[in-house]
Amino acid sequence: MRTKTHIFMACLAAAAPMTSAMAQAAPAAAASATASQTASAPALTLLEAYRLALTQDAIIRTARAGADARRERIPQARSQLLPNIGFQAGANRNNLIRTQPDIAGVPKTTEQFYDSNSRTFILRQPLFRPALWADYRQAKAQVADANASLEKETQNLATRVTGAYMEALLAEDQRALVLQQQTSYRTQLDAAKKRFAGGAGVRTDIDEAQARLDLAIAHLLEANQNVEYTRRQLQVIINQPVTKLAPIDEVKLRQAPQPGSLEDWRERAELTSPELISLKAQRDAARAEYDKALAGHLPTFDGILQWNMSKSDSINTVGTSYNSKSVGVQLNVPIFSGGLTSSQVRQTVADIERAEQALEATRRDLGLRVEKEYRGVTEGTLSIVALETAARSADVMVTSNRRSFEGGARTLLDVLNAEEQRLTALRDLANARYTAVLSRIKLKALAGVADEDAIAEANSWLKP
Structure with missing residues (x-):
């Protein structure tokens, strides 16, 4: 009976790596094929992606066409003042x-x-013709609104490109961490099998390591899908295939300049935010509409x-x-129009009030968003430093648990948990780095200065 039990346990131990190898065959082959295709391809930088998006993104091209159409309001309104x-x-x-x-x-x-x-x-x-002059002023306000809306979409484009680029890099980092997980768990599984074969281990260690490895294999499939999806997101914006991206340079990112004071950014956003400029133009257009309605009482x-x-x-x-x-x-x-003109005047007064309140609400909300992104930059830098320390501590903890396990003071489960904690710290660190970069672009976009220079600055934090 003892011999049969040993034979059964040995068969289980032999079947486990075979199952693991079969489960990894497809992802490994796909990763190898992808690596061979992209090894020789030049890496797409953030600045190159932004320049491509300026000409290829469908949303920004739609905004440009809409602005061009709205700009025709001025010559149309001016024509009504000229001889017919x-x-x-x-x-x-x-x-x-x-x-x-x-x-x-x-x-x-x-x-x-x-x-x-x-x-x-x-x-x-x-x-x-007072109504015609009011219409001309309204046309200029509507064109100002169109230009501000286009500028807002341009600022959003910088945010969308940077966000998609950072998401793609984060997906690649997460896949790399899952691969590290697999390597570590496979090493622990082999060690557990050897200890068990030598009579020093227990079957529970093998089962625990195998369960962690199987879960890592499932996570790798998900990570591969996420890499392809995030690249596809970026490809939709730039209308170009994405195969290789330039990674973040941790040293350069750590040396990035601080954004200045929060009050300075709030004041800048108050003056140059395309969102506020657009709403102010809409308010001016509503006031011009009131003048047009009031002119209905005049000869x-x-x-x-x-x-x-x-x-x-x-x-x-x-x-x-x-x-x-x-x-x-x-x-x-005009003598009597059945109350139409008076009703139109009251309607435009309500529209002016609506535009004023929308402007005030957006102004207040803009201050909150500026503060959020500002803290995302300043506190994000502190978070990166703290997570770098946590990652180093996690490395030390893994080493200590491995040595204690070899000395019999720790179990394999302690080692696996330490490995899990280390990878969690590395994942949080990568996420903090990409979030800090994106927060800088979002902060500048809120102030209307997320232009090519801002993207070039963020691009300088990438590895060549």
């Missing part, structure tokens, strides 16, 4: 049938064919120049030609 010149011409072939009594009082019918034509040249110049005054040439323009002037010229003015006075 028109020319009309017409020619007709007329058939006149006339029935009238003759001298004897007997009705007599005659039929006549004749040609008629007319040409009219009209020039109308608005002299007093309008136009200058008119007209030149008319006609021939046979009626049945009483057949064969007669006219050539008339006139210069004058036209006054239109």
Whole structure:
């Protein structure tokens, strides 16, 4: 019975690495193929990705087209203030049938064919049109809103590109950590099997190490999928395949300059935030709409120049030609419109209040977002330093647990837990680094200064 038990346990020990090897065959082959394809490819830098996104991203191109369309409001509104010149011409072939009594009082019918034509040249110049001037001011405010909205999308593009780039790097780091996990667990599994075969270990150690290794294999599959997905996210923005990225240089990131004081960033955001500029322009447009509605109570005054040439323009002037010229003015006075104008005025007053409150709410929220990203930069730097210390301490703890395990003072479970804690510290450290970079870009985007120079600065923290 003892011999059968030993044979059964040996079969289990032999089957475990075979199962592990089979489970890793596909991911290892895929990783090897990917590595061979990307080894010779140049790494895509953050600055290169941003420049590609400026021309290839569908969202920013849509915003540019929308801004171009809105900019046409100014020439359209200005055209209403300029002279309106028109020319009309017409020619007709007329058939006149006339029935009238003759001298004897007997009705007599005659039929006549004749040609008629007319040409009219009209020039109308608005002299007093308050609504048109209000519309022109509104057009300028709407164009300012369009330009600010485009700038806001440009700032968001810097954030989106940086975020996608950092997510892709984080996914690669997480995959590398899972591979380290597998190597460590496999080493511990082999050691446990040897100790068990030598009579110094227990079966529980083998089972524990095998369970951790199987879980790491499952995590590797998930990590590979996450790497492909995050690269695909970046590819959608830049419209180019992504195979290799430039990694973060930890030393350069640690030497990155501090952003300055929080109050300075708040003041800068108040002045240059595209979001606030857009809302201020919307408020100005609402005020111009109020002026347009109020102008509905006022008279309008136009200058008119007209030149008319006609021939046979009626049945009483057949064969007669006219050539008339006139210069004058036209006054239109609104008297009663059923309450429409008054209702429009009240509506625009409510729209102004809505725009004012939206501006104030965004201003308050912007201050909070600036503070959040500012602390993400300043406290993120402290967090990186703390996590680097934690990672070094975790390395020491792993070494100590391994030696204590070899001396019999610790179990294999203690070693595996120490390994898990070390990898957690490394994962948190990588996440903190990428979050700190992204927070810098977000902070500058809120202030409207996330331009190519800002991306170039972040790009300098990457390894060449």
